[in-house]
């Protein structure tokens with residue numbers, strides 16, 4: 001089923017995973033999917049690696065997840081370092097395997113490179129990829145959005161202009177970059193509405209699993225850590241258990257507040273780990289928020 005159709009009738013619960021690098025990782029991924037399946041997600045998504053074997057793994061894991069778990073899968077695809085022929089090959093394979101939903105992304109520059117140069121015969125931006133997919137394929141399409149602005153953008157206004165372009169080219173809904181202050185999401189949604197963006201904007205939340213990890217990830221994607229959360233991470237940074245608990249409590253509060261304020265769904269960046277995610281979902285169940293997804 002197309003995810004936009006689901007979004008038209010209810011709020012969505014979704015989980016994002018990455019393609020594992022080895023057999024132990026594959027087992028952990030499918031154990032996590034099995035556990036989270038009991039919370040009845042509307043879809044799960046599998047990220048697309050920036051290079052090498054994980055691209056094939058994205059296809060393999062997406063197909064396997066849909067076949068074995070029976071869940072609706074949204075496959076990620078990036079276009080930064082590939083030709084349109086290669087992209088088409090991946091898309092044809094996913095389509096033949098019954099994947100109906102994609103999130104179309106540009107991808108990031110390879111490690112150690114600050115700027116991204118599209119390959120000959122490739123795509124410069126996600127909007128070009130969306131246009132290409134829309135013309136040649138029947139996938140339901142999503143795109144990325146950035147409540148705090150994409151790190152390469154000159155300002156929030158130009159970033160919003162290109163987000164609107166992605167919607168104009170065919171993105172049927174948006175999923176946001178992770179954020180830790182819901183006000184960033186609310187003000188982004190307001191600005192998007194004022195700019196004429198009418199598609200659902202699903203907030204993306206990433207439970208904090210460790211202090212160094214979240215520092216690295218927020219540093220890379222340009223998301224900020226609110227002062228109070230930052231202070232707690234500073235204080236308990238070396239104690240992973242404490243940090244995980246801080247993350248569980250913070251994400252529970254964020255998700256509850258987003259649902260209370262009418263967000264069209266919540267997309268969780270699970271990082272293939274189930275411990276924190278299940279605790280957050282149990283908290284949301286206890287407070288009655290899981291019912292918001294039914």
Ligand SMILES: Cc1cc2nc3c(=O)[nH]c(=O)nc-3n(C[C@H](O)[C@H](O)[C@H](O)COP(=O)(O)OP(=O)(O)OC[C@H]3O[C@@H](n4cnc5c(N)ncnc54)[C@H](O)[C@@H]3O)c2cc1C
Pocket residue numbers: 046047048049050076077078103104105106107108124125126127143144145150151152153154158159160162166175176177178204
């Ligand atoms: C929900 C989500 C899922 C993600 N999944 C993956 C994944 O699976 N694999 C992966 O490698 N990365 C993934 N990313 C990260 C993403 O690839 C990076 O954030 C990347 O830097 C930008 O991708 P984009 O699709 O937003 O690019 P774009 O929309 O192309 O935007 C990139 C930058 O270019 C600007 N821009 C856009 N269009 C134009 C234009 N026409 N002219 C000039 N400037 C323009 C934008 O304002 C922005 O600054 C994901 C991000 C999110 C939020």
